[in-house]
Amino acid sequence: PIYMDNHATTRTDPRVVEAMLPYFSETYGNPGSVGHSFGEEAHEAVEIATGSIAECLHADPREIIFTSGATESNNLAIRGVAERNQRRGKHLVSVRTEHRAVLEPLERLGQSGYTVTLLDVEQHGSSQAGWLDPERVAEALQDDTILVSVMLANNEIGVIQSLAEIAAVCRHSGVLLHCDATQAVGKIPVDVRELGVDLMSFSGHKIYGPKGIGALYVRQGSPIVRYSPQITGGGQQGGRRSGTLNVPGIVGMAKALQLCVEEMPTEMERLADLRDRLLTNLQDRVTCVSLCGPATGERSAAGGRLRLPGNLDVAFGDIDGEALIMEIGNLAVSSGATCSSHEPGPSHVLLALGLGEDLARSSLRFGLGRFNTSAEVDLAVESVSHAVEKLRKLGAR
């Protein structure tokens, strides 16, 4: 089978595995055990990896907090800031198209005395579908707003938000800005200073690194970003997130990010070309294919891309995406029929674009990545077009 579900997760790059291996059974000390060489060597590996990650993101090493993944990072940022700043206010702002790992913590806060405003995005049919106008953020801010959370790149439709403009709005009002950059880091240039974010989540397994490791960037300097730790215990990472550090994971994520950044200039072009080939050939072979999310060649006002290079989401209208995936068989993609195996009903992201339930259910999401080739794209087009034709003949919904 061909793997084109790189937004769900990625294959760990063999070069990453190689970098991690010594940290399982050779350099296995606890980086917190500074009294002996085992601990010191592990501590040193973590220092080097942290420095490398910080450099890739134009951050300071002290600004990186390791977590178990982006879900935990999002929870730490949102719940941590909300808990710590509740005397200043209890209003939070986010977007309808965010990942569940942002929406769920917000929903929980909504049940315990906070108020949450979820903003709308540009609608299906617009060449900027899914894009959040920074003006909407400005209009949503209140005197008691403490945090805005906006993702950088969407995991379903690949839309890239204008974080720098949103950051300017937030800074002007003294409101903290969190960004879930899980799908953006390693795929498009991410410079925390240029983006102007206060907190930013990312994860190892989306960038050809291991699963179970992620990080939260927390800006240092003034004004101070205040938040309450959510996992307490041994006081590791200055008490900001306790628990023995995942040394192989940290080393692996650092190597993974370094490779992504080194290869980014050519890889972005290569993936955009593959994606365009996939879309063009699908549209040639299949009737009534509609693109979900922003136009693939669309640019933001600041001149940046509006869509992740490797992302494609298309709806077929009259067939069920799950049935389509079953029919295709040899292609690993995901469908908007369910947002995830844990979420019943069609994707909340597609519904937020204004797609009807049936159209949302008929969609496929492709996530092209490092190991995909143009031959695979051509095979995918073959498989999808045959399956669509067959299901349409059967009149299956």
Ligand code: PMP
């Ligand atoms: N945010 C976004 C945008 C994602 O795509 C994902 C992964 N699907 C997550 C958060 C959660 O990341 P993790 O699996 O590292 O917890």
